[in-house]
Amino acid sequence: MDFLDVPTVLKVSALFNLMAALAWLTLAQAFRIAPRAGRLMAAGHLVRIASQGCGDCMTGWPDLLRQATPEFGLLACMLLLLHALRRMLRSRQRPRDINWIAGLGAVGIALGLASGSGLAPQVASTLSVSALALLAVREIMRGIGDQLSRVVTVCMTLPFAALAVLTLAHAAELLLVPGWDDHILSGELPTPARAVLWFVVTAAITLSLIALMIWRLIKRIQHLTYRDPLTGALNRRAFEQALTEAQAQLQRGRGFALAMIDIDHFKRINDEHGHPAGDAALQHCVRIWQAALREVDQLGRLGGEEFCALLPLAGQGDLASAAIVAERLRSSLAGQPLRWKDIELPLSASFGVALPVPGDASGEIGLARADAELYRAKAEGRNRVCATELTGEMATA
Numbered sequence: 168m169d170f171l172d173v174p175t176v177l178k179v180s181a182l183f184n185l186m187a188a189l190a191w192l193t194l195a196q197a198f199r200i201a202p203r204a205g206r207l208m209a210a211g212h213l214v215r216i217a218s219q220g221c222g223d224c225m226t227g228w229p230d231l232l233r234q235a236t237p238e239f240g241l242l243a244c245m246l247l248l249l250h251a252l253r254r255m256l257r258s259r260q261r262p263r264d265i266n267w268i269a270g271l272g273a274v275g276i277a278l279g280l281a282s283g284s285g286l287a288p289q290v291a292s293t294l295s296v297s298a299l300a301l302l303a304v305r306e307i308m309r310g311i312g313d314q315l316s317r318v319v320t321v322c323m324t325l326p327f328a329a330l331a332v333l334t335l336a337h338a339a340e341l342l343l344v345p346g347w348d349d350h351i352l353s354g355e356l357p358t359p360a361r362a363v364l365w366f367v368v369t370a371a372i373t374l375s376l377i378a379l380m381i382w383r384l385i386k387r388i389q390h391l392t393y394r395d396p397l398t399g400a401l402n403r404r405a406f407e408q409a410l411t412e413a414q415a416q417l418q419r420g421r422g423f424a425l426a427m428i429d430i431d432h433f434k435r436i437n438d439e440h441g442h443p444a445g446d447a448a449l450q451h452c453v454r455i456w457q458a459a460l461r462e463v464d465q466l467g468r469l470g471g472e473e474f475c476a477l478l479p480l481a482g483q484g485d486l487a488s489a490a491i492v493a494e495r496l497r498s499s500l501a502g503q504p505l506r507w508k509d510i511e512l513p514l515s516a517s518f519g520v521a522l523p524v525p526g527d528a529s530g531e532i533g534l535a536r537a538d539a540e541l542y543r544a545k546a547e548g549r550n551r552v553c554a555t556e557l558t559g560e561m562a563t564a
Contacts, residue, residue, distance in 0.1 A: 172359065173357060173358070176362040176363055177219060177362060179366065180219060180362075180365070180366045180369065181216045181219070183366070183369070183370060183373075184213070184215045184216045184369070185212070185213075187209075187373050188208075188210075188212035188213050189209075191205045191212065192205065192206070192209045194380070195209070200384060201255060201380060201383060204254035204255045207247050207251035208247070208248065208376065211243075211245075211247035211248045212244075212373075214243050214244040214247060215240070215369065217237075218236065218237045218239075218243070218244055219237065219240075219241075219365070234280060234285065234288065235276070235280055238280075238288045238289055238291070238292040239292070241292050242272050242276065242296060245269075245299045246269045248303070248372065248376070249265055249302060250262065250265070251376070252306055252379070253306055255310075255379045255380060256306060256307070256309075256310030256311065256379070257310070258309070258310060265302055268295055268298045268299055269295065269299065271295065272291055272292060272294070272296075272298075273295075275287070275288070275292075275295070276288045278291075286341055290338055290342065294335075296330070297331045297334035297335045297338065298331075300327045300334065301327075301328075301331045303327040304324045304327050304328050304331070307323050307327070308320065308324065311323065311382070315382070322375075323378060323379065326368060326372040326374070326375045327375070329368055329371070330368050330372065333364070333365075333368060393405035395467075395468040397446060398449050398450055398453040399453060400453050400457075400467055400468040400474065401466065401467035401468070402467065402468060403468070403469050406467025406468075406469065406475060406477070409467070409477055410530040410533075410534070411528065411529055411530065413477055413479070413530070414527060414528055414529070414530045417483070418525065420483065421483075422479070422480040422482055422483030422484065422522070422523075423478055423479045423480055424480055424486055424488075424489030424522055424523075425475060425476070425522075425523065425530075425533050426476040426478060426489060426492070426493045426496070426518055426519070426520045426537065427473070427475050427518070427519040427520075427521075427537040427540070428456075428473070428475065428476065428496070429472060429473050429474075429516060429517050429541055430449075430452060430515075431514075431515045431545075431549040432549075433471070433472035436448050440510070440512070444512070447505060447507055448505055448514060449468075449472065451503075451505045451514065452474075452500055452514060453466065453468075453474075455496075455499050455500050455503055456500070458499070459496050460476065460496070461478075463479045464476055464479070464492070475537070476492075476493070478492055478493075483522075484522065486520065486521075486522055486554055487554075489522075490552055493518040494552050496516075497515070497516060497552055500516055501514075501515050515550035517541055517545045517549045517551060517553075518540075518541065518552040518553070519543065519544055519552075519554075520537060520553070520554035520555070521533060521536035521539075521540055521554065521555045522536070524536075539555070540553040540554060540555050
């Protein structure tokens, strides 16, 4: 690589990191796309500029500062990127292991600098960055491993895995190859090949995080397209699409049932306590029902206080199982009143359960049958489950 000199590579890398920082800040501040993650990413790129050195720009700096800046900077850069990654993936686990590794790395760097060694601080920072890169691989596997294909997941984790391998190899090189201490203390620049390799890894990590950001944005758009903005249940369009797909599966022997749901006396809540209380009641109901439903079930809001649950069945005619699920939803809501300000508002709902009709492509006949059972439940006193073609009706006054 005679045509490349290290200062030029470092300046190109610095320019890339500066442009990436500006891009992340624009996404975070102007477009409000993952603002916290974007700010962390921008800070990581800016710190990376300081941590990689820039040829002669550190000339005249005190030896201790010149040695400490790249080691602490590299560790801080990786810590910022990892926290940004966790925010992109909406990780709910506490980052204790991340903070412990970063803290131990910082202590190792500080002790190495205090000892006057050139080797110890770089070994501490390199090993810490390697461990943090492996944690990044774990975070990605946890965050998208069950949502994206294996090939895509591997591509996302590959840059971080490469960083872990490279830093481990460099740590081994520092410990096994003699003469590194003198090279570090003299402030020698890395070889062109090493500088280019680090730049490629940095760029690959940035592209991986951009891909994760795009994936998160797509997920957000899908959520807005298919979910009711107030309750988070499927909106009417998405539920009708799910029903059409279920009707197609019905021809292949995969049965399901429909449970129409209507919150009892919902208008009274709005009239007596206002529409904010009504919104809180809707959210309360959906939260309880989502917790009581099985993973395969789908809950949709058809409009106002009317909902419908699509319940896959083990057998096409197993209406009793669907009625049991509906009864679980009914009893769960009845047993958990809504706390609104200083008032406890009891809530209940009526349920109508019915089986679909083969050949009904849109599922309208099945919906009509479930709706008829819902009206029967309301006529018979509300807060009950009525199911057509059941030998024994499940009802609770």
